[in-house]
Amino acid sequence: MSELKKGLSGPGAGAPMTIATRIRTICETSLKALKYHKGWLRFLAAGSALSVFATPALAQEAVGATRLLGSSEVITFSVLLGVVSAALFSAVWMIRQRGRLEDEIGALRATVSDAKHRNARLQALISDKNRRIIVWDGLSQRPEILGQLPPETGAPAADADFLALGRWLKPASAAEAERAIETLRSQAQSFDLIVETTRNEIIEVQGRVSGGQAFVRFVALNNLRREAAELQLERDRLEQSLTVFQHLLDSLDLPVWQRSREGTLVWANAAYGEAVEARDAQEAVREGRELLSAVAREKIKATNTPFRDRVSTVVQGKRSFFEVVDARCAAGSAGIGLDISEAEAIREELQRTLKSHAETLDHLATPVAIFDGSQRLQFYNQAFQSLWNLDTAFLERRPDHGEMLDRLRAASKLPEQLNWRQWKDKVLSVYRAIDTQTELWHLPNGQTLRVFATARPQGGATWVFENLTEKVDLETRYNTLVQVQDDTIDHLSEGVAVFGPDGRIRLSNPAFRALWGVTEAQAQPGTHIRAIEQACAPSYDGADGWKRFGRIITSFDDERPSYRGLLELHTGLVLDFAVIPLSNAQTMLTFVNITDSVRVERALTEKNDALRKADALKNDFVQHVSYELRSPLTNIIGFADLLKTPSMGALNERQAEYVDHIATSSAILLTIVNDILDLATVDAGIMELELSDIELSDLLEDVAMEFSDRLQENHVSLDIVASEKLGGIVADHQRLKQILIKLLANAANFAAEGTAIELKCWRDGEDFVFSVSDNGPGIPQDVLRTVFNRFESHGRRGGAGLGLSIVESFVSLHHGTVTIDSREGEGTCVTCRIPPGSLPSVVAAE
Incomplete structure (x- = not known):
């Protein structure tokens, strides 16, 4: 048994094995086990026999020796006797085991025989040419393919080609089989399918999982099974088609129904349920709600041929008309209804309209005649009868159109033609035409008729005869006047176009066409303004252009004011246009080319805008830089002052000198930044004065004390000449102080060393007047005009040029x-005059 187990789970068990190989292995292992057990039984049998034959002699010798030997010999003999007894018992046990093993060997031989028989049957089954099996081992991805399918099925004999199901199965069958096989291998889900090959052969496909392996069997069906499979496929196709048709009918907005042979409603679509005011179609079928009346249903039931008729019914409380088609079959009947309520209403309205038109045409002075599809006279008015002077009896018998033309020709009432038949065929060709035909007839009696022949949609034609005799005469004289007018307009340098109230152009001159880049054909008389707009679109397509012209020209307003404006074309031209209303609801458009003057104006405007933007950019830049510089400069000044304090440690002479230079330069730079920021604030218009009462004597004293260091630095002195009774003034203390210091600093910059600067102050009425004088080199006259300009620096020490x-x-x-x-x-x-200001009302009240 161990050998049998070893044969089933030996070294070859890990590799993929076919069914035949596994059966062969089982048989060989069983035979080895039988041989092994047979040898072991022979060995046991021999040992048992030896024990049996040796036992009597040994016993006799033992008895005799007992009598002759002493106690030691007795002990030895007893031991020997025990061994012999044990051997005897072993022999008996071996005999019993031998019988049991022989029984097991017999059972194993029967099992091996059975396995061989099953192996033979499996081999016969696999070798059947009506089936093919694909086996996937759980440990291997490569399948094993067994058996063959008949060649007439179209299945390839090669394994690789057979696995490509899409090559020999129909696309739908191949896709379904591949999905089923994938589900079988991944989820162990069995399946049974019926597939079709490209040769229209039916094959049954079964998928199963057993022992960790996946089996897919392709079986070529016999006649009965093939017929059953074909019927199953046909049933599936019919079910799918029925489902598709039901979904299609449910999506229709036309009521569709199906009845049994007894006339009971068995199915209806959603539109039917809605028509009978049910929640859904199932409720309509369940409750047997009928769309058609009982009379209509009886009429349908009594008709053996397909029923087709107009039926009146009530849908959602409104009378409606349906075109009903109902067909009967052995299982019952099915019908569909087309709602023609609107069509019926339109038909009735058309009949009333035709009657009304006939009454209207009968009262017209214009001759009108209507012929039907067979070219016979259907309607004529009194004007038509008077024009051709035809008998009423002749007209009432509805003559043919060709017959009427022959009668008029015989009465010499039609224009003479060289080829009468050809002209007649041309006149009657309107019945086969689509567009309206217009023609002039010059009658022998001197009349001129314009004939309009229009084919009718329902067949036939309408003939209208317009008498143009007087109109032609008037047009002749009118054309002469128009020709003179056209010659005059054509030689104008301004573009001119005249439009009628219908929006169609009446005339245009070459200047108009040249300005807008349109051809004479595009602007020919009679062209609608929309066509003109499309022709001019490459030059200008703005909403305030031709679209507005079209609204003004075709407007029905009683007041038609003139309208003027400018247009700039894509070509660069600038036009001064005018829309001028004329008599007879006509409108004239004029266009003058003013491109040169507009370009000059734009150049000046753009230059001015550029200067403004540059000035604004400069102010923004100055203000931004001033704000960004003020903070670091304040830090530098603070740290320089901090270095001078004894608490930070003693500085040597050079370090102290450097720190003084840093503090002085930083203070000067901070003053410049503050000045720039003040100017930027003034330019931005956001600076506001903080007005207050100022005592002028105190102001002069503060200025003198603050400016003393600068005087020592420049080696000049300051003489202040002022009355003791200067009094006070309402002004901004800080700004007034800045004015005085800036003027004194400018004078110190120009004054020679050892000289004096004079500050003279006095009152002129309520104004505070002061002047700052120096005896420096003076300012040249050509420079004097620019001293108040920013960043204009003068003097020996120079500066930022912002003081003045x-x-x-x-x-x-x-x-x-x-x-x-x-x-x-x-x-x-430098002399300044400061008028007094006024304090705010709140301050004055306080």
């Missing part, structure tokens, strides 16, 4: 004036 600009800005904010008087070699004197 700030002075002028702050004086202007106080509504004052500043003047400068300077001569070369005689010095400079």
Whole structure:
């Protein structure tokens, strides 16, 4: 048995094995086990026999020896006797085991024989040419293919080609089989399918899982099974078709129903349920709600042929008409209803309209005749009878159109033709035409008729005869006047176009066509303004162009005012247009080319805008930079002052000198930044003065004390000439102080060393007037005009050139004036006049 188990789970068990190989292995292992057990039984049998034959002699010798030997020999003999007894018992046990093993060997031989028999049957089954099996081992992805299918099925003999199901099965069958096989291998889900080959052969496909292996069997069906499979496929196709048709009928907005042979409603679509006011079609069928009346149903039931008729019924409380088609068959009947209520209403309305038109045409002065599809006279009015002077009896018998033409020709009432038959065929060709035909007839009696022949949609034609005799005469004279007018307009340099109230152009001159780039054919008389708009679209397509012209020209307003404006074309031309209403509801458009003047104006405007943007950009830049510089400069000044304090440690002489230079330069730079920021604030218009009562004597004292360091630095002195009774003034203390310091600093910059600067202050009425004078080199006359400009630096020490600009800005904010008087070699004197301001009302009240 161990050998049998070893044969089933030996080294070959890990590799994929076929069914035949497994059966062969089982048989060989069983035979080895039988041989092994047979040898072991022979060995046991021999040992048992030896024990049996040796037992009597040994017993006799033992008895005799007992008598002769002593106690030691007795012990030895006893041991020997025990061994012999044990051998005897072993022999008996071996005999019993031998019988049991022989029984097991017999059972194994029967099992092997059975396995061989099953193996033979499996081999016969696999070798059947009506089936083919694909086996996937759980440990291997490569399948094993057994058996063959008949060649007439179209299945390939090669394994690789057979696995490509899409090559020999129909696409739908191949896709379904591949999905089933994938589900079998991944989810162990069995399946049974019926598939079709490309040769229209039916094959049964079965999928099963057993022992960790997946089996797929392809079986070629015999006649009965094939017929059953074909019927099953046909049933599936019919069920699918029935489902599709039911879904299609459910999606229709036409009621569709099906009845049994007894006339009971068995199925209806959604539109039927809605028509009978049911929640759904199932409720309509369940409750037997009928769409048609009992009379209509009886009429349908009594008709053996397919019923087709108009039926009146009530749908959702409204009388409706349906075109009902109902067909009968052995299983019952099916019907469909087409709602023609609107069509019936339109038909009745058409009949009333035709009657009304006939009554209207009969009262017209224009001759009108209507012929039906067979070219026979159907309607004529009194004007038609009077025009051709035809008998009433002749007209009432509805003559043929050709017959009527022959009668008129015989009465010499039609124009003479060289080829009468050809002309007659051309006139009657309107019955086969689509568009309206227009023709002029010059009658022998001198009349001129314009004939309109229009084919009718329901067949036949309508003939209208317009008498143009007087009109032709008037047109002749009118055309002469128009020709003179056209010659005049054609030679104008302005573009001119005249439109009628219908929006169609009446005339245009070459200047108009040249400005808009349209051809003479595109702007020919009679062209609608929409066509003109499309022709002019490449030049201009704005909403305020031809679209507005079209609205004005075709407007029905009683008042038609003129309209003017400018248009700039894509070509670069600038046109001055005018829309002028004329008599007879006509409108004239004029266009004047003003491109050159507009270009000059635009150039000046663009230059001005550029200057404004540049100035604004400069102000923004200055303001931004000033704000960004003020913070680091304040830090530098603070740290420089901190380095000077004893608590930070002693500085050597050079370090102290450097720190002084840093502090001085930073203070100067901070002053410049503050000045720039003040100017930027003034330019932005956001600077506001903080007005207060100022005591002028105290102001002068503060200025003198704050400016003393600068005087020592420049080696000049300051002389202040002012009355003790200067009094006070309402002004901005900080800005007024800045004005004085800026003027004194500018004078110190120009004054020679060892000289004095004079600050003179006095009152002129309520105004506060002061001047700052120096005896410096003076300012040349050509430079004097630019001293108030920003960043204009003069003097030996130079500077940012902002002092006088700030002075002028702050004086202007106080509504004052500043003047400068300077001569070369005689010095400079700057005079400022500050009028008093007024405190806010809240402050005054306080």
